[in-house]
Amino acid sequence: MSGRTWLRVGAPIAIAALVAIGIAASGHFVGEAREEPSPIPAPTPTDAGAPAPEDAGVVDAAWRYDSQGELARPPASEDYVCRQPQLEIEQTEGCAAGRPYPACRWRLPDPPGELYEIWRNTTDDHRWARPGLVSLVLTAAAEYQRRWPGEHLTVGDLDAPGPRHQTHDRGVDVDLYLLEAMIARNEGGRRYPDNYAHRSRREVRALRARVMDLAKILATCADGRIRIYYNDPDLIHPFREWYRERGLETPFSHAMRMHNPLHRFHFHLSVPDDLAPLPPR
16 A cells, blocks of 8 residues: 555554534534633532443452442552554554654554444544554553443544544544443434433443543543543543542643533543554553
């Protein structure tokens, strides 16, 4: 394939307006301004770090519970396995020559089995990004599935310059979805219903625990060097507290913050230009 080679990874390697009709039909009506903060409401009483549901596989020994079965302490950072699954990754020729982005880019591979899913309108040319971002996505997908058997991550729009985004054009941005677990759903046709409104508190806690765990995996495996746009104040506050307790630091203003209303059904993740790939599993 001209301009591209294949890499067997076995070790670490050194929204402007929304376009109305066409994008709405696509169901992915997303546009991010670069640094417009949104106020974060005070959190409601909720256990954002609730334990995993009973059918979520083996409970990590580091999870501590009180006599009512409520989570007393979240899992420690070192419980996360930050190693990239060994997959065939297509790369541009510039990588072998030691050239920087955009000459060197990795392609997010076709999903092996049910490790992750590609978001429905993500075209092949929107699956390329800097090696560090692709590596982090693969690592997070593998670790999330290890901790939540039967569940998987959905990935969309790595490099995707054009009318849908003002970002996603430097190889450092990606949209991540936990379908049916986030605070809203994207049903297409500009329909974004609330996903928690008619659920029991137990269900909401279990779903929010999955979202929180994904955020912690990303932060841990990127050594804190992330920014997540996600509009759930009941998750943002405890995540920031967890982040501070671990002494993590981000080059962005906050590791997690709210943004425009379309960030209720996915994470918009950004990483620094120089984020390095992770070692293999």
